[in-house]
Amino acid sequence: MDEEALESFLGAVRLNFHHQHLVYPTNIFSKCGACSNYEHIEGSERGENGEGVQGSNCGYICKPCNLYVHKDCIQINNPHRHKHSLKLLEFMHQLDDGRKCLVCRQEVEGLFYYCALCDVTVCRHCLRNPLVIDDVPKKVHEHSLTLVMIKVSFTCDACGVCSDGFPCVCLSCCFIIHKDCIKLPRVIHINRHDHRVSHAYSPGPGDWVCGVCRKGIDRMYGAYSCSVCRYAVHSQCAIRMDVWDGLELEDVPEDENEDLDPFEVIGEGLIKHFSHEHDLRLVISGSDENKEHCYVCTFPIYNDPYYTCMECHFIIHETCANLLKKKRHEIESHQLTLCVNPKPGIISSDSHFLCRTCGRKCTGFCYRYKYTKIDVHCARVSNTLNHGSHPHPLFCFSTENKLCSACRQSSHPVMSCMECDFDLCFCCATLPKEVRHKYDRHPLSLCYGESASGLYWCEICEGELNPKEWFYTCNDCGSTLHVNCVLGDYLHIRPGHSFKAIDEEEFEVVANDGPTRPFCKDVICKKRCVQPFVMKSKDKNNRYKCDYSCISDHYRFGDL
Structure with missing residues (x-):
């Protein structure tokens, strides 16, 4: 006879509540593991300090676990609590991990009750608590609420969501609400x-x-x-985690003196910007020959109005000068702060960042909250986007990865259309609509694809170009160019910015506008650098690198 058969012969039984050991019936009562009471039937006796004595109450005891359970606590039939029987179960990680109590919404542990017909779980503490909720805040409802332990379909008065569940009701007011919505x-x-x-x-x-x-x-x-x-x-x-910062602001006064203005006007056409130590002067009419790059967005100035420093080379677009010091964006639930990056030439891990939305490496200003950094171009794409590639407005409302309709890459976040199946990633949404390139004396316009037959060719790489994909074109000359050939990998890297190599060699971003394209000194690449900008060594003459892929194995760009 094996050990379990012997114990069964001695009166041990296996109760079906997931307990691992055999239990013994006993007439000596102790503290019940389910109801936490010593006495379960009126008239039972209890010794000093609740120690077990002989009584009429029958229960079960597990000696290895020192567990005692009243017989009547193993299965409860109480129509005031639930219309079906509630069966006692013991928590098992394989079966019950993450299971929550219907009443208190806390994860159950130890012993709990369960109705298999309704898939209802109630912890042993809540089973004996009153179903009437008296501590309802007056701003939620003026009366007490009663938790209904029957699964019904209803529409919550607080959130408007129709669902199957266990509502809290006020019968005198015909008020019904999810228990979670009370909070x-x-x-x-x-x-x-x-x-x-x-x-x-x-x-x-x-x-x-x-x-x-x-x-x-x-x-x-x-x-x-x-x-x-x-x-x-x-x-x-x-109250979605990606929308709300988790702060309850009731009775918290608003800061009416919060300073969001980025500059102070000190005279006609003169400002004092928070990011710069000198005064800035407004220049209304620019020039197509002005190839200086804005310190904020890193894009060329050209003929846009701009502010320039009266004492140094600091220059920013007028539109960039008006960027608020704080703003909110769909990508981060907390408020973002406009941060200034170090000037080009400073060797620092903070001299660049990886934009959270488009994934590009950037050296301009950024909106930041802790580790979340957003380039100013992506920060401008917020709420409603009316883009030339699509006839309907685009919104950022999805938390899922989606396939961009332009570049066909999976991305998150994206701007999506509510009327049709169109999604646009931030990388494509922030492409400049008009650029200039040394291969054409006219401005190049971004084309969102054409339904054309025949072959298109890129004027830069001389490779084939798919006309159904986005490309840049010259409306005067009719030339077509790949987007990447025009912009390269340095779209948000300001020329003049320096980076430090592992061997302390310093590289500077410079325009690739010489009469011939330099050869890349990377041991693998060794090709001519075709990007509009290249990395040039400040320590060794005529030492160039094409782009990030050519230096990734040898050089560090800080902690991105």
Whole structure:
């Protein structure tokens, strides 16, 4: 006879609540592991300090685990709690990992109760707590709420979501709400809007569209709305982790003196910008020959209005000078701060960054929150984007990776169309619409593809060009050029910026505008550098590298 057969012969039984050992029936009661009581039947006796004595109550005991359970606690039939029997189970990691109590929404552990018919889990503590919730905040509802332990289909008055679940109700008011929605924050700040939004059980009369998912809002149910302008958001959209920063702002006064202006006007056409120590002078009319690059966005100035320093070579676009010092963006739930990068030539791991949205290496200014850094071009793409490649407005509302309709690369985040299947990654959305290149004396315009037959050729690399893909073209000469051949890998790297190699050799980004293209000194590449910009050694003459792929094995660019 094996050990388990012997124990069964001695009266041991295996109860079906996932317990690993055999248990023994006993008339000596102790503290129940399910209800935490010593006495389960009225009239039972208890010795000093609750120690076990003989009594009429019958239970089961597991000696190896020192576990005692009342017989009546193994299965509970209480229609006031649930219409089906609730069976006692013991937590098992393989089966129950992540299982949450219906009432308190906490993950269960140890012993808990379960209804297989309704898939209802209740922890042993909540099973004996009253179903009436008395501590409901007055701003949620003025009366107590009762938790219904029957799974029903209902629409929550607080969030407007129709779902199958276990609601909290107030019968006197015909009020019904998810238990989780009782704890909805009252006043919050989301990354889709500049003002605070507050929760109400109706956003007001009229038609409303959610500022996050861009779908309609039923004004008969609760939502978040702005008291300053006409703006509303679904309750569940507003509290998404990628939308809300997690701060409850009720009773928190707004900072009306927050300084967001990037500069101070000190005279006619003169400003003091927060990023620079000298005064800046406005120049209205630029020139196509002005090839200086803006310190903020790193793009050429050309004939755009710009501010220039009266004492040094600092220069920025007028539009870049007006960028606010703080802003909100769909990519980060917290407010972003405009940060100044070191000037070109400074050897520092902070002299460049990897943009969180487009993935490009950048040396201009960035909007930042902790480790999240966004290039100023991508920061401008926010809320609604009207792009020349698509007839409908684009929005950033998806948290999933999607295939960009332009470059056919999987990307996140993307700007998406609500009316058709069109998605645009930030890398393509921020491509300059007009550029200049040494191969053509006219401006080059970005073309979003053509339905044409025949072959197209790139004037730079002399390779074949697919006319259905995006490319640059000259409207005067009719030339066509690959996007990458025109822009290269240095689109957001300002010329003159320096980087330090492992062997302390210093490389500077310079224009590749000589009469001949230099040879790359990389031991693998050894080809002519065709990019519009190249890396030139400041220590060794005529030592060039094409791009990042040629130096990635030998040089470091800081902690990206």
